[in-house]
Structures are given as structure tokens and as C-alpha cells.
Amino acid sequence: MGNFTRRGFIRSGGSLVLLGVTAGIGLKTTNVFAQDTVKLGLLHSLSGTIAIAEASLVDAERLAVDEINAAGGVLGKQIEVVIEDGASENPVFAEKARKLLERDKVAAIIGCYTSASRKAVLPALRRAKGLLYYPTYYEGQERDDHVIYTSQEATQSVIAAVEWLAREKGKTFFLVGSDYIYPRVCNRIARATIERLGGTVVGEDYAPLGHTEFSSVISRIRSTKPDCVYSTVVGGSNVAFYKQLVASGLDGKRQTLLSTVVSENEIDGIGRDTAEGYYACMGYFQSIESAQNERFVKAFRAKYGENRVIGDPMQVAYNSVYLWKLAVERANSFDPDKVLAASGGIELDAPEGTVRIHDTNHHVWKKVRVGRARADGQFDIVWESTDLIEPNPFPTI
Amino acid sequence: MSLEIAFMQLFNGVSLFTILLLMALGLAIVFGLMGVINMAHGELMALGAYVTYLTALAFQAVAPGAMEIYLFVAIPMAFGVTFLFGYVLEKGFICWFYNRPLDTLLATWGLSLILQQAYRSIFGAQEVSVPLPTWLTGAWEPVDGIQLPLNRIFIIGLTIVVAVSVYLLLYRTRWGLRMRAVTQNRAMSAAVGIDTKKVDARTFALGSGLAGIAGAVFTMVGSTNPGTGQLYIVDSFIVVVFGGVQSLIGTVMSAFAIAQTQTSLEYLLSGSLAKATILLLVIVVLYFRPNGLFAVKQRS
């Protein structure tokens, strides 16, 4: 029995030593807080399922940071980025946000892609009185004191898109989306708009997230013969959906389909030939002709390669860094409260044109555009809103 | 429901059946016959998809005129590369885990994490687009109102070729005979002079190669990204288990049953509900036939 005992004891001792080591590494604080830099957290999924769409946002954000640093920084300080991987899991986002705010003491975070991840970081933001710039189109229904929503919320793109479709393409609609909140809210808004315009919804369908088999949905589209398909299918499912649509003969020439989530990035995954002729409604298209945009596209390609394309969320991510910089300069402080207070009304001359932060609801005024995908993966802009559209995150439907 | 739609649904079912079968065939050999729970099997499919992507790139660069036929090079390439990869994998990794099925599960899970990250490092986190030859786009319209996507017909044809080849290989060649002998009774096979280690490696490589073909085919209907494999792995396991391990014909029947049920349910219910229902149905059927629908009767 003696032998047994010693072994058992070593077993426990060993485990505890390891625990101790663990704790030791944990204790090692990373308190490198140089005076002439300010930290900016970039929190996106670099791994996991959402990384497909989200990882490239970090590239755009780093470009903005580099530009700002080269131009002298913010309030005379160089920006030091701290990158964290949210790993496509909400709990990881929550943990990393806390780490950025409490340990790295970042002045602000640019981050999140899915609403789920944004919701997960809200408590950490409130707790640390932090500041998040959220650079993705989303369903609205939120206005948090600690978040600036720099992309279009649902009403901004959906209403414009549906109005355009009803005007140009016809009034029967088929709504299809992935099964989660963004498509469901978008489709509620779409439905209300369609009814207001005197159109009809002939079908509404949801596929599980990540689904790759769309033949049944396509059968239903075939049998209902809608004038327009409005799609909010997201992620890898999009590739399957578009490929199968084209394969069944409903290509961009024969079926009007508009998505509020398929940007140039998604098209590269879908295949440029496949996506040709389908529509998208976005705030930004890479093909926008303006001096600002030309400069931005050139700078991005110089840094990341000629083959890279830029989608709406990437451009918004890029803008977010600048919107933060402008607010910091107006507040003359890095303190998140002051930066937030100074944010209302800030205008940025962005690649997509002027965007302006709303005085009260933390979203942005912006233009939206409808584009038609070309064979080279870019969009022909076929319509552009005349004025900036007011964000309305809590529509009454 | 009109006749056309009913026919289309039937076709959709057959088409999903071929997808599921391709997905599960490799696993039926690796897991069904050999008993190796390879959680990285999905990543082998992703490997096949990426090989197809690289082949397409090579054609675009070297022989853009021959893009139309690149699939006929890409599919054998996908098979070859994953076959070799599987061979090496068995020799250097899997062979450590025989008789420890659940340990294999954990170790290959680790392997799948590494492979996913490797794809991400090499090809980027974003999806890559694999072109579809023009002759495979569009649909065949035998009668008015019925459109059968050409790429689906191609996949159906290819699946038949693959399934028949696998059958012939296993049941009509010496190699297949050895394979079946080893998986059924290792000790006896060794006693009659079969080099079981060699056979193991080849069997595993064959299963992997089939995953490669599946991956190549999925580029036609789905997305190719580092996480592609994760999407297919659980479904593959369910098809194999539902059909009954150790029974290739069971895998075929199970893929057929699941595919037809799923397409019908999807037409009637919402996608999420259909998916959940099919999973629950599988569980219920497994309850009544715990060794799978088409289990081979044998003494344990």
C-alpha cells in the first residue's frame, strides 16, 4: 500500500504544482503603459465559423491605424493596437472584451460582427464604462450608452431596398433568410414596407445557420414565381444558396434577387461568375467613384495585395477608427464618457461619402446604394439615395 | 402540390442522397469497417476542396483554355492528395490508437483543430471561390416546368461511379478481400500471412481519398472555407451510424432514407424544424434498432 500512497500523493502534488504555475502566469501583469501611445482594441473572430466574414475587418482597421499613426497619431499619441480573437463564440467575446478593457485598458474597442457577440460584450462595456465601435450592418433594436453603431441598421437598407425593388422590378416578394434574428427583423421590416407599397409576400423561408442544401427553398421559389427574392442568407450558406440558384436556372439574368448581406467579400467566396446579375443593397461598394474612395482602395491594396476586395463592413471598420479619432479630438480626451459625449453630430468624409453620427441614437446618418454584381466581382451602382438616411433603430412595425 | 414540384422534390431528394452518400462513404470505410473514429474526416474533405481550388488556379494560370475540363483533373487530384495524406496520417498517427476508439476521437479532434488553423494560415480565413465549368451551369429541362440542375446530375453520375468502384474494389479484388479480412478478423488474417499493417494504412488511405472526392464535389454546391469540414462531419457520422456500422449497403440505404425524409420535411416545415425533426427521427429509429437500420447480424 505504501507504493500506492506515494503515487497518489505525487499525483495530487503534481496537479497542484501545475495549478500554481497556471496561477503564476496569470499573475504576470502586462502593465506596459507607455506615455506616448494610446491603446485601441480590435476584437474580431479570427477563427471559427464567423472568421470567414469577420477576419478581414481587422485588416481595414489596421490600415486606418497605420494611416493615423503616420499622420501623427491622435492627440499626439501613437495608436497601439491590441488584437484579440473572439473565436466566433459569444462567451469568448465577453471574456476578451473584459480583458481589453480591464487589463490592457484600451481607450476604445472596434469590434464584433454578429449581434450575438455584441450583446455578449455589453456587460463588460458597462462595467468598465468602455466604448465600442460596432462596424457591421445589423437588425437595430438597440441603443447602448457605450456603443457607436457605425454601419446601417436594418431600416436604413431594407426599406430603401424594398422600395427600389417594388418600383423597378415588381411587387411580389419571396423572403428568405438564415434562421436568426437579423433576417427575422429584416423580413418584418420588409413585409411592412411591401404591404405599405401594395405588394404581396408569396413566401418566407428560413434555413438553419450554416445550411448548405437549398433545393427545397429553390423549389418553393420556383413554384411561387416571385418578381423579387429578398435574401438575408448569411455566411457560408450564401455560397451554397447562390450556386444552387444558378445551377437550377434562376441566375441573375432570370431572377431578381437582392441581398442586404452579400458584399464584394462574399462574392469572392460565391464565385464572381455565379453572383453576376444579383443585386445587393449596401452603404458602400468598392466601385464608388470618388477621390476619397480611390485613395482608400489604393492604400488598402498597396498594403494587402492587389487581389483583395473591399466589402461594406471592411470600409465601415476603417471609418470606425476615424470616427473614434475625430471624437477624441473634439473631446480633447481619451476618456470614453467624454468621447461619447462629443460624438453626436461628428461628420466624416469617408470612402462611401459623408457619414454623420446621430445626435442622440448613436447610429449614423448615411447613404445607401443598390448595386448589381458584375462578372468581375464588383458592383454597378444602379441607385443611390439622394440624401443621408436617418437611422431608426426602433422602428414601429 | 403539383406534379412538377413533386418530381422536383424527388429529384432534390436523390441529389441530397448522393451528397450524403459521398460524405459518408469514406467514413463508412474508416469508421464503419476499421472502427477509427476520425473527427478530422471533415478536414480531409476540406483538403479535397482546397486541392480542387488549387487545380482550378493552376488551370487558370497555365491552360485557361482547358478550364472546361479541369474537374476531370481536379477530382482525381483531390482523391490522390487526400489518399496520400491519409496514408501518411495512418502510418504516423492513427496507428498509435488502434483499440482505443475513444482516444482516437480526442486525438483526431486535436488534429482537426490543427488542420483548420493550417487552412486558415495558408488560404486565409475567407472563403475561396472554386469556379464551375460553364457546361455544368444551368439546368436540363426534359419537360416544361421541370428543371434539373446539370451539376446535380453530374454529381449523381459521379456518385454512382464512385460507389460502384468502391464496391468492386472491396468485393472483386484481392486487395479488397484482404481489407475485409483484416477488418473482420485481424488475428486470423495475420496468421494466414496478410501484412495487416500495410492493409490498415491502405484502407485508411482509401477512406480518406473518398473524403477528398466528396470535398471536391462539394465545391460545386457549397462554400469552401477553413471550417467547411465541421459542417459535414456530424452528418456523416449520423449517416454511417444510422445505416449500421460495418455495412456499406446500410450506409447507402441510410443516406437515401435520410435524404428523402429531409427534403420532404424541408418542403413542409421550416429548415430549422426539419433539421431538428430529422435528428430526432434518427435517434428514435436508433432506439428501436440500436445497431443501425441495416446492421449485419454477427456474434460479438
Added chain:
Amino acid sequence: MKLTREATEYLTVGLLAAVLLAFTMTLDPFRLNNVGKYLSFGFVAIGIVLTWGYGGVLSLGQGIFFGLGGYMMAMFLKLEASAPELPDFMVWSGIEALPVWWEPFYSLPITLVLIHLIPAVGAYLFAYAIFRKRVSGVYFAIVTLALAMTMTVLIVGAQSTIGGANGITDFRTFLGMDIVDDASKMVLYVLQVLVLFTVMLAALKLTNSRLGKILIAIRDKEDRVRFSGYNTAHVKAAVFALAAVLSAMGGAFYSLQTGLIAPSLIGVVASVEMVIYAAVGGRLSVPGAVVGAILIGFLKSYLSETFPEYWLYFLGSIFIFVVLFMPKGLAGFFDRLRVGRALGGEAR
């Protein structure tokens, strides 16, 4: 002085609890909260030690029960945070009245009872039905995996009533106590360590009892145990139910510690990871499983902070390394380190 093996194990558990309590003095609130999060998985890992290590039953669906516990606790917290109004995600989805099955979660005692009762009853009935059929381990693993996937799909699809892919987030108070501030996190942590300590003691008691011996016997030669007159399906199902309860407790603590619960904690990836915690720690060692959960949790945090782009390589390699060279996990490794060579026959 000679200690029996049993006494050594108790001593280990005691030491572990002491170290965990000592963390309250050495770690900053952020890390302490992280350890709290890892500990919730420790509960699950103990359950896996019992069912898998001792009972030979591998479940790849422990996330289901973790999720059940987590969601039930989250429902209670959400109701407390949003009362008298409806939870925010219901409002967005146009739900006007609280679904009936939410009603019990207004009360903490009922919530706590349900957190234990539902997983226990559900797991027992499910497992008993399956084990009575004498299915093999692999089938059970795949069936539980399919169940975990089903549950994820269902929850993600139920945006309006259970929060869908977003999960349930944004809790404010627990019985009026602000759950976000450091002081209450500390209280919560200490409470969790004490509960975990009790659970570890109970688990040890069980493994050293007659039931523990029967379990090992079932794992190694189920037929013979059955021939001796035992209802092995009942024993296995009971242990599985126990593991389910432990998972649910972990899930409940998880909701409290992190302030959110999401479908991703139920699914395939999460469920497989839970098994890995136990495998890394040592599938036959109760304290080992807890250490495994803490260690892997910590490594995930630390590696992903330090090498955000490469951390999965490390994590994957660690899994492989452990299975390859430490089949009995850390606990077994330290055994071997001392003795030089493990004595066979302890486990497969």
C-alpha cells in the same frame, strides 16, 4: 505514516480547494472570474469522470445538460433583470405575453429545484431506455452528439422565446445583489469553490463505495455483472443522470459567472471539449478532472491572448500529446513520473 489511497484522494481534494480559495487573494478580479468560468466546466468534468472513467459510458452530449442548467439559471436572472417587463428579445420579436413555461423561473427556489430535477429525470429516462437495449458505447456517443446538435438547432431557431443565436445575456442582479461588481463576483466564486469541494468529496465517496466498484466492473465486463443479478442499465443510467446534474450545476454557475448563456455552449464543439477536460486531467481522477478543466480553460485564454493567430495549433497539439503520451491524463502522468512505469490493469 501510511495513508490509504482513499485518504490521499481526499487530501488532494482538500488541497485543491485550498489552492482555489487562495486564488481569491492572489488573482485580480478578471483572472478570478476566468477561473470561476473554468470551474463551471470542472463540474461537468467530474461527471464525465464518473460516467466515462468509471462507468465506461462516453457521452458527447454533456453540453445539453450544461445548457439546460445554464439556460434555466439565465431565465431566472433575465426575469429578475427585466421585470416587470418582458425580456428584451421577446419584445423585439413581437411577443406580448410571457410563455407559460417561463413562469416558474420567477422563483429562485423553484429554479434551483428544476435545474437539478429536469436534467436528472430527463437523463435517467433517456439513458435507461437506451442502455436497456444494450447499445455499444460508440452508438451512445453518436446519439448524444446528435441530441446536442438537435438542441442547438432548436434553440437557435427559437429566437422569440429563448433568445436564438444571441443566447440570453445582460443580467443585472441576483436576488437584488449586483452581479457585475467585483465584491459579489468574489462571493460567487467562494460559493462555487465550496460547492465544487462538496461535489468532489461526494464523487470520491461514490467512487470508493460499493457502487463505484460495480461501475468499474460494468465498464470492464458488463455481462458478468448482469449475470450476477445486477440491473446494469439502471446503474449506468443513474450515474449518467448524476453526471447530467453535475453538468447542469456547472451550467448554472456559468451563467452567473459570465453573465450570459448561448447555444454555442451546448453544441458539438463545446460537448467534445468537455470530454477533453476530463481526458487531460485524467479520466479516473476526480480532482484531476477539475485541474484539467482549469488548465485547458486557462490555456485557451492565455494562448489566444498571446498568439491570437496561432493558438489553435498549440491547443490541438496539446490534445494529441495528452492522448498519445498521457492516456490517463495528468493524474496518470504524475503517477508514472514517480513510479517509473504505470501498473497495468487500472483502466483502458
